[in-house]
Amino acid sequence: MSPVTIAVDAMSGDRGAAIAVAAAEEAVRENEALSLVLVGSRGELEALLSEPHPRLRIVEATDAVHMHERPSHALRHKQNSSMAVALRLVRDGEAQGCVSAGNTGALMAFGRSLIKMYPGIERPAIVKLIPSLRGRCHVLDLGANVDASAENLYQFAIMGSLMAAAVSGLPEPRLALLNVGEEEIKGNEQVRLASHMLAQCDSLNYIGYVEGSDLFRDVADVVVCDGFVGNIALKTGEGVAAMLMELLEQAFTRSLYGRILGWLARPTLMRLLRTIDPARHNGASLLGLQGVVVKSHGNANERAMLAAIRQSAREVRLEIPRRINEQLDELML
Amino acid sequence: MSPVTIAVDAMSGDRGAAIAVAAAEEAVRENEALSLVLVGSRGELEALLSEPHPRLRIVEATDAVHMHERPSHALRHKQNSSMAVALRLVRDGEAQGCVSAGNTGALMAFGRSLIKMYPGIERPAIVKLIPSLRGRCHVLDLGANVDASAENLYQFAIMGSLMAAAVSGLPEPRLALLNVGEEEIKGNEQVRLASHMLAQCDSLNYIGYVEGSDLFRDVADVVVCDGFVGNIALKTGEGVAAMLMELLEQAFTRSLYGRILGWLARPTLMRLLRTIDPARHNGASLLGLQGVVVKSHGNANERAMLAAIRQSAREVRLEIPRRINEQLDELML
Structure with a gap:
């Protein structure tokens, strides 16, 4: 399998970073073609990691979006949140997909602002x-x-x-x-x-x-x-x-x-x-963005988070955004 | 218990009049205060009745509303349908409630046209x-x-x-x-x-x-x-x-x-x-009409139809329309 890198917003779920870290460790263990970037507080994430792993790196984000924060507020004040940083990694090509268990509205808002939509598509859908x-x-x-x-x-x-x-x-x-x-x-x-x-x-x-x-x-x-x-x-x-x-x-x-x-x-x-x-069925995709963004349930456990990571890796491997982009033109009114 | 009379639209369900007749016979057997009026083709209904019963009478209706008939069409052309005749029995005080397994839209339309709505209520609800x-x-x-x-x-x-x-x-x-x-x-x-x-x-x-x-x-x-x-x-x-x-x-x-x-x-x-x-949970009420009208699922079996008849009798006994009417005034804007 060709290598895939996924950015994991480790700080936005209801249950804290431990879930994301444990799921990430399991994900790189089971899939040798997968690299993950854990985005969040470096100190907290390092403490949670059981051991260093060559395909698991940490990218620091100093802030986090709260579950009940208004998307407009997050967009204005949380540009350094783990959510925004993870999406920026996708935009900049450092990751090909992103998983977040955070606030859906904020993920949507950051997704639209940081990653381009398909041309002609007015709104993304979940x-x-x-x-x-x-x-x-x-x-x-x-x-x-x-x-x-x-x-x-x-x-x-x-x-x-x-x-x-x-x-x-x-x-x-x-x-x-x-x-x-x-x-x-x-x-x-x-x-x-x-x-x-x-x-x-x-x-x-x-x-x-x-x-x-x-x-x-x-x-x-x-x-x-x-x-x-x-x-x-x-x-x-x-x-x-x-x-x-x-x-x-x-x-x-x-x-x-x-x-x-x-x-x-x-x-x-x-x-x-x-x-x-x-x-087992955790993971919803933000469809309409020219990038893979998977939303995990806010209170996902480790297994559910792992399912969401797997799903984002699968969507990247299947090149969903490219394939949709290519065929969209002929179907749009 | 005070006596209750319910009109049963026997011709409008998916499964034919046999279900309605069987449910009606069981309903009068289990509840001595209940009288039922079976509305439909007299010949067909008499043939289906296992024996005459003092609290089960038949009122002839020569027509029936089809499951996929437009309400507006039914309203114009089916005034002699079992559905319309059953509702007219409620309007005229010959029955205190009505049960139908027919077309919801037509039941709604006939209900609004034949039975008064509560004053001030714009639309009935199910x-x-x-x-x-x-x-x-x-x-x-x-x-x-x-x-x-x-x-x-x-x-x-x-x-x-x-x-x-x-x-x-x-x-x-x-x-x-x-x-x-x-x-x-x-x-x-x-x-x-x-x-x-x-x-x-x-x-x-x-x-x-x-x-x-x-x-x-x-x-x-x-x-x-x-x-x-x-x-x-x-x-x-x-x-x-x-x-x-x-x-x-x-x-x-x-x-x-x-x-x-x-x-x-x-x-x-x-x-x-x-x-x-x-x-066991069959039976939805048309709320907003000044009378008891219960909609049974279209393909209700005998037990389900019986549940709908019981429900209409209960609503009559509880005097739901009168109680709502009395208290509506003070709550309306």
Whole structure:
């Protein structure tokens, strides 16, 4: 594999730098082609590193963006934050991708200000690969924008399709718009107009509308919605999954018989858990920037952070930004 | 219990009149204070009834609204449909509530045209009681409107609070707006403005924003959103639940050991299944009309249809429309 360098914003997650450092050490151990740059307080990071590693270096950043800081405030006052420094490493070519578990809005704002967007793309979107029973599905936008015009949705659809093609190797990913199910109220104006625009575009495999429940039924490879809807749908789904896992846990601890059964069934249940474990599916991509920027969940544990680092390395290896850039022209209206 | 009469639109569901008739026979059997009016084709309904019952009568309707018919078309051409006739029984006081598994949009349109709305309420909303791990939560709107102004959201919040108080006996139900989690993009303009309006209202126990995952965490008793977001969130949640149940099913059928375990664990898992069984939670209320109108899922089975009939009878007994009407005045801006 060709060598890949990823900048890791080590200071912005909820759980502190220890998570980022541990994940980074594991990442360079498992992947010999990977080099990482840990960005943050040198003293703190050096103390956390178990030993020096030739493919793990530290770049000092004296400041950090807080989780609840306004993006505009961060942009004005936090140019020396670990987040901004990590993104600048990507801009300057010292790293090819960046991972941050920090404030999404600030990451978005710094991303747009430090790394160029694709020409013609108005807004970046957050995209995530959602696991389902049979396949996987790229869903965007998951919260970069609280509303979206038909034109925005159309652009998200193009970027999402190109990304799905590059990531999953599908020649013609099935593209759909997320909509409500009832026939008579088929979506708001933006969604209907975006649907009309997409139906005109021969280069996209647009299959029409899908409903919330279709996200897990391998009906589409790319599903597009505005960030408000996407964020709420994703979190509702996570809420249901968490509730069911807790119910299952309760079921197998309620009685002695239940506990024995639970013990016997543990390997079976663990396999199930692994399939939907959020840590394994951590990592959302900022799509629209001419560079790989992966957002990790704010309270990611070590395993989840490792998943996000792996994802950014994969996107770099697949040259996602270059491939999207090359094919964007012919698809833009 | 005081006697209650419910009109059942027997012809509009996906699965035909047999479901409605079977559910109706069970409903009058289990509840001696309940009378039902089955509305539809007399010949078909009589053939389906296993025997005459003193509290089960048939009212003829010569037509039916199709599942994919436009509401405006239904309103113009289907005044003799089982749906319209059932609602007219409520309007005329021959029934106190109505249940239909038909086309939501048409039910909404007929409901608005045949039954008065509360004074001052601009649009009805669809509300459903969502089960969670610890409590239950009234969520609205679930698809009556694809968009909603701040004023609409405010009115939904009032109606939802009054309904939760009446249904659950909570003196001050915790009221929240559904929003995205990230601080910096706290919702679109409508949500922010509605939040401001609700915060001013001393008679409501407004607790602020909640996220999608909070729907199942007993954080609020009433959660308000527009119908587009609500519909997609609900269906995404249902999709996740269906996927997990299928994964569980697979886990316990994959190997002989798994099958034996599954057989041993069946009672435990069945209890879990019952907790989240959609059939037990079938029935959404059209809120805003001065009458009880319950929408059953289109492809409800007999048990689900029975749940919807029970719900409408409960809402009639609790005099939900009268109670909301009485308290609405002081809460409206």
